[in-house]
Amino acid sequence: MTKMAPVQSDADLLAAFAGGDRSAAMTLTHRLTPRVMGQAYRMLGNRAEAEDVTQDAMMRLWKIAPDWDAGRAQVTTWLYRVVANLCTDRLRKSGRGVALDAIEEPADETQSAADTLQDAARATALHSALADLPERQAQAVALRHLEELGNPEIATIMDTNVRTVESLIARGKRALVAKLSGRKAELGYEDDNR
Amino acid sequence: MTTDDKMLEAAFSQARTPDMMPSEAALNRIMMDADSVLAASAPVPTRPKQGVGAMILEAIGGWTAFGGLATATVAGLWIGISPPAALTDLSAGLWGTTIEVPVLESDMFAGLEG
Incomplete structure (x- = not known):
């Protein structure tokens, strides 16, 4: 039986x-x-923009490499923070007034065209609503409900405490509901049994 | 769960797409960035410190040039101290010999003396 080489940690690499x-x-x-x-x-809900953010985040990682303190934080935690910041910057700058015909349609052959379009419209509505939130609220909500991270981890990423994270998420979700409620019919949430 | 909660959860669930690999072009750009950072941080080779003698030697063209210069210096000194006969003749031919030519005849003033 061959012995596998130990996997190098991100910090070691x-x-x-x-x-x-x-x-x-x-x-x-x-x-x-x-x-x-x-x-x-x-x-962001946009592949080209996501690639730009990925390149930007990795460039920041290369640049910080000589000064990286292995005892300070995990590379993945640091990247979560960098990507969240870069994305909220982009959401803010773009304003997210995305036209329906500019929506990227996910390729899912099991869905009807109408369902696919509605899903895409819902995703766009969410990104647009996230863009209108205060930056910290948008980041906390995204890390909790899109990345599905626990509040303690989010607190570490956002360099704050769990209580503040809970508060940011609660306020962020209330604001999202307020923004999406007005579009319930348009987005098909009223008669949605899916 | 309220209707609003359901709506929000549906929206989140819609946006929860799996991780994805960047395109080949994006991966290449990321590695080019890594290369540029590596190149920028590569140590610049430093020249070893030189003494004054070594700097002078380098300025005149190294040991080969120094050998030629030393030979020329010794030869010049030797020729100056003990010029060969052929060189003396050549010098006389070129510059002539030194002669004294009086400008005034000494007896021209003889009659003026009182």
Whole structure:
């Protein structure tokens, strides 16, 4: 039976990259970008923008590598924070007044065209409503309900305490309900049995 | 769960897409960024400190040039101290020999003396 090589931690790979090891960057890129890209896409709902955010976040990681303090935080925690910040910046700048014909339609052959369009419209409405929230509320709500992280982890990512996170999420959700309520009929939430 | 909660949960669930790999082009751009950061942080090779003698030697063109210069200096000194006959003749031919030519004849003033 062959012995498997121990998996290097993200911090170790980052240290190796800081020491000039290009292959460490390659490993980190393949290991981290799917989650980074996924988080960005869930917050922005746009693949091209999510790729831009991913590239931006990874560039920040390369630059911080020489100064990385392995005892300070996990690389993934740091990336959650960076991506959340980059996404709320983009949401704010874009205003998210997305036209219906600009909505990306997820390829799901089991759904009817009408359902697909409605799902896309709902996702866009959520992103638009998130864009209108105060930045910290939008980040806390996204980390809790899109990334499905626990409040203690969110508190670490946002560099605050659990009580503040709970408050940010509660206020954020109330604001989202207020924004989406007016569009219930348009988005098909009134007669939705799905 | 209220209707509003259901609506919100439906919206969140809609946006909860799985993780995804960036395109090949995006991955290449990310690695190019990594390369540029590596290149920028690579140590610049520093020249070892040189003494004054080494700097002068380098300025005149190294040991080969120094050998030629030393030979020329010794040869010049030797020629100055003990010029060969051929060189003396050549010098005389070029510059002529030194002769004294009086401007005034000494007896021209003889009659003026009182």
